[in-house]
Amino acid sequence: MAFWNVDTLQLQEFRPGIMSKAAIGDDLIMVCMEIAAGKEDTGHEHAFDQCGLVIAGTIEMFVGEERKTLTVHESYFIPAGLRHGWKTFDSPVKLLDISLSSKVG
Amino acid sequence: MAFWNVDTLQLQEFRPGIMSKAAIGDDLIMVCMEIAAGKEDTGHEHAFDQCGLVIAGTIEMFVGEERKTLTVHESYFIPAGLRHGWKTFDSPVKLLDISLSSKVG
Numbered sequence: 001m002a003f004w005n006v007d008t009l010q011l012q013e014f015r016p017g018i019m020s021k022a023a024i025g026d027d028l029i030m031v032c033m034e035i036a037a038g039k040e041d042t043g044h045e046h047a048f049d050q051c052g053l054v055i056a057g058t059i060e061m062f063v064g065e066e067r068k069t070l071t072v073h074e075s076y077f078i079p080a081g082l083r084h085g086w087k088t089f090d091s092p093v094k095l096l097d098i099s100l101s102s103k104v105g
Numbered sequence: 106m107a108f109w110n111v112d113t114l115q116l117q118e119f120r121p122g123i124m125s126k127a128a129i130g131d132d133l134i135m136v137c138m139e140i141a142a143g144k145e146d147t148g149h150e151h152a153f154d155q156c157g158l159v160i161a162g163t164i165e166m167f168v169g170e171e172r173k174t175l176t177v178h179e180s181y182f183i184p185a186g187l188r189h190g191w192k193t194f195d196s197p198v199k200l201l202d203i204s205l206s207s208k209v210g
Contacts, residue, residue: 002168004180006158023182025154027205030182049130053111053158053201055178063107073160075109075201077128077135096158096180098203100132 006032006055006096029101034094035059035086043085050078050099057093061086111137111160111201134206139199140164140191148190155183155204162198166191 004021009032011019017036022029032055043062053075060069061076063084070076078084109126114137116124122141127134137160148167158180165174166181168189175181183189 002171007178026185028154030156049133051135066107073112080131
């Protein structure tokens with residue numbers, strides 16, 4: 001299935017508080033995910049780039065020294081190796097997130 | 106700059122009828138692009154995955170045997186090697202498009 005509507009796409013529980021659906025190719029993984037309110041990733045890094053866009057809701061992210069509260073149609077680009085993290089507030093956030101598939105990354 | 110607002114981001118002419126801005130990492134290239142009305146790519150293929158999301162406007166795309174008119178918040182995933190193309194109608198379309206950076210792809 002080449003095409004999704006990310007507003008109406010059916011997601012499944014990936015881990016507690018994160019619902020997702022993934023398209024996985026030879027190189028890329030594209031994930032539509034909804035993160036519940038009140039969740040946090042205090043920071044991690046990995047040896048590949050990651051990027052994405054907020055579809056709905058609000059999320060605070062940091063990428064290296066930059067920190068920003070992102071709302072709808074704000075994008076992020078996380079260069080390989082740079083520490084990054086996020087937290088949600090009092091409502092869920094929906095993202096379209098892209099990184100390297102496990103076949104590569 | 107880790108964060109963009111894709112609704113207000115300043116784009117520059119990439120080629121006639123296509124305005125764009127790119128974030129380029131070791132692995133990924135993320136491009137915000139606006140394609141003018143009445144443009145078409147009748148089809149091509151490449152040996153890496155490509156994906157993205159419609160931010161505003163309408164575009165017809167085909168990926169292999171699937172063909173769809175995409176509007177805001179509809180995404181596409183083009184597996185490596187699969188023929189794909191697109192055309193715009195009577196107004197521009199804005200996309201956030203992700204593929205492999207030239208450092209990899």
